[in-house]
Amino acid sequence: MTFFSQPEIEPTDAVKFAEFQPLIDKYNREKWDQMERFDPEFYRLCQEKIPSAAELDSEPINARVFVTEPGLLSDSEREIVNELTIDDLLRKQLSRELTAEQIARAYIKSAIIAQFATNCVMQFLIPSALERAKELDEYLREHGELLGPMHGIPISLKEQMGYEGQPTTASYVSLIENVVKKSTVSNQIFYKLGGVYHARTSQPQTIMHLDTWNNIIGRTRNPCCTRLSPGGSSGGESAMVAMHGSAIGIGSDIGGSVRCPAAFTNLFGLKPTTKRLSSMNGVSGSKGQESIPSTEGPVARSIEEIEHYMNVYINQGKPWTYDPTSLPIPWEIAATAGSKPRIGILYTDNLVTPYPAIKRAMTQIAQHLEPSFHIIDLSDAWFTEQEMLSIYSTNLSLYTVDGNKSQLEVLLPSGEPLLPLTKHFLNFGGGKELSVYENRKLNILRDTARLSIFEKFFSRDAPASLQLDFILSPANVAPAEIPGNSKYWGYTSLWNLTDYPNVVFPTPCKQDPQQDILISESLNKNEFEKMVWYKQDGTINYNPTDYTGAPVALQLTGMRFQDEKIVSAVKKICQILDISRR
């Protein structure tokens, strides 16, 4: 099978698209108007202090300083958004040191900065967030207790999540006026637990890029280095949370869409086992597709906040009381990773060699973890290049198995142009429509891969030298990528295909142009590696300085339904490596 030939699909219809332009303009104007109305003085200060879009797009600017350093936010605002954990915010409200309104105002300001610096917001919800915060303060005054374990916590929402009474576009221009009747189960749950929603964040066209660019708001930037991509598809979330524009964010992941953005922006991201969180009432172009199920997942600044999210969502939110497909499996609070857990290290998936910074980080970290974990090198035990080619081809084909009809159904009505990474995605599996029978055969290959991972590495019948608790692997080929460059999904999408849960976490390593130079001998040069490593003219496409400022993240995978154990292990790793809250 040949992937990535030029796709024949070109639904762009400039005339039709032009009709939508006024709606797009109105959609965006409302956002900027909300920002300005909230605090005109602050708005002008942001305009003045934050570099222009053109400058941000071309320079390696660390945009987080606009939030962490004095200049735009007051000391108390900076304390709220930078220093205080979710636990701190809850405690300080209970002790009356802070009000929900103060918290909301501080976070709305940092979210406005985030929007200026990274263009991560689809829609602001500032008036309703302020109203909600006041109600929560009133509730606390009246009842002497918090409404719930998210009382007054500003949570950002990936925009594709249905929001009652608001347009939910999922970044499809055709859905720009798609006002939905029902909020997602997650929105309903966190609302009941006291959450404050102030911003809905960007996702790429089709929600199927490991990058974030759409025809409604344009491109989102990486806060760590603005000329780089924040990852995707939950790139609005990663930019927002990394800018401290929300305390925690809700993303979703069908091929890496929580983990890639978390990795690119120096954050934590969890893709849980599917059906532990509900995805009900989300809008997407792959409804009814179940060969590779999507899942929601949190993007956060610490592993403890990921744990808090999962614990209160599942144990108090009980998604199965809203969504009959959600699993009634409690979040096990006391889960531990065991005394000396066994971690298999996967330096390469044998298909596409990761960039040098990734390997350097893994080698260093393996050494540091050695005293507390059994570290097992998976180089000999992992699937061969041929096996991986088959697994990844199955993976890609399943994403486009309907010949992209479901996607085109939402793309075509607006005539919006197809962005480069949309064409790339629509051409997965050659863009070929397969039959239901062929889809089933691919499902069987998927199940075989899942079982094979289980039997090779995790089950009690696995070789004694393996029998792993976890697999540590790259989160991506590259540290944060150049916009438009994230074409290989394998390091994350394998775990969607096979539905194993994982956490992406930041490491102490960053791209270092001096150290992270290429050793070309190690390349396998199959078509996917060529796509990543080579230019059209056959010369190497890797330039160490392109990634300056980019963080290196890794991914820890465990057995299905052992999400708690993975979170616990990442807590332990963070202690050992001294990885503090971002």
Add this chain to the structure above:
Amino acid sequence: MTFFSQPEIEPTDAVKFAEFQPLIDKYNREKWDQMERFDPEFYRLCQEKIPSAAELDSEPINARVFVTEPGLLSDSEREIVNELTIDDLLRKQLSRELTAEQIARAYIKSAIIAQFATNCVMQFLIPSALERAKELDEYLREHGELLGPMHGIPISLKEQMGYEGQPTTASYVSLIENVVKKSTVSNQIFYKLGGVYHARTSQPQTIMHLDTWNNIIGRTRNPCCTRLSPGGSSGGESAMVAMHGSAIGIGSDIGGSVRCPAAFTNLFGLKPTTKRLSSMNGVSGSKGQESIPSTEGPVARSIEEIEHYMNVYINQGKPWTYDPTSLPIPWEIAATAGSKPRIGILYTDNLVTPYPAIKRAMTQIAQHLEPSFHIIDLSDAWFTEQEMLSIYSTNLSLYTVDGNKSQLEVLLPSGEPLLPLTKHFLNFGGGKELSVYENRKLNILRDTARLSIFEKFFSRDAPASLQLDFILSPANVAPAEIPGNSKYWGYTSLWNLTDYPNVVFPTPCKQDPQQDILISESLNKNEFEKMVWYKQDGTINYNPTDYTGAPVALQLTGMRFQDEKIVSAVKKICQILDISRR
């Protein structure tokens, strides 16, 4: 859409099929040889005392008397197979009153009687079962304890379940020599828990009839009334368990295949929420299909034995340690149905009116349950006929959505003739091949139906007058059916489409030709009702005496994952209605 037009598919190839005949003969000869070798004297006695196949096929013979009454089995054998529960058998082995070998020998005899009377066996495993029983006795002598909670319990297996080293045909002639490498997870689990496997039972061609007839062994009969069908597709199991030929049986259900046979033979059957039991290593013609997932489920003589099965399988067997798709949800032993649970009664699904005996049984039982349960009539709240037409059409279309390619792939190589109910099934959804895109649209309709049931009846947001714990409904349009007549799947398949768990249980009622006469005014006369109730010439097809001797069973449904609560409620119902072990 029009269903049940004549199908165009006719893969029969008499020449090809003739080549398989010697293999079929050999397959069956081995079975009869095993039976005779086990005890030639007993074999001859069976030949002598049990009526001929022709007589059994045409007369309403209660075949259970060959096992329950003196004549073929000794008093002690009859005590073992008729009187002793699984708990009793375990206790009496531990106290050395019985050996596993004695139990195995008694059950092998009753299974041989079952085969003579009902033709329910595909393959006997007599030598290995006896060897296994002796090993278990040895184990008990040596260790002073039972191997596990199925120690020495004879369990029958639906033949499509892979059995290591044995041919596993799933009733496809083309698979007559398909020796498999791996047993199902269930077989592995119950083996570890001490189970003894002596017989593998019949299923219909394609495993997709609510009846049991295939081209390898022919037709299986109903023990309650041999001229009737034992139901299907686990009809070999229901015949075997109803004949007391095994202590408990493992069936599987994708449209009613555990529940219909349990209902037709006066037994208990559980279709659990999918993924609570593993189906791994089963053979079927719908691999990779996941729009309507199949599940295994027990067929038993008491609800307590269903509970024992689930408890030990899940809590001790831990299927998720074999099969990464199995859910690690423990079986809650102390589950109760609540103090005064709310049962909604569904007299008709508004699509096909059940036969009079069913309505009579439901009315009587509702009265008896009234003091202990809140009984709510669902006549006004249920889906309309139009809504049900849409749901059932979705259901049928999803069974054949691949244009039957998966089935034909296994049917064609042998040229075996298509049986009438195979043609009926292959013509579900008009036998039309749909696209992946269309399959997804049907998945969305399925999800809508599932959610609608949840929100209408079960969730806390349901109207206060509803908010049910359970729904009590017919298990089938008819009590046990005339062979070839089970064409409407709706009463069971709705719960596969939407994946709600249910238990089918016997009632004290039987078909009564005097009382159960037709009141034709109540018929809706849509195409499905016409199919069930009318002959081709437009006259009524219901004759009360056809069903003389047939038991009436009902079906109790609950929320997803509340299997335990349903089992608990059926226990309570059995106490109230005085429904003892069969």
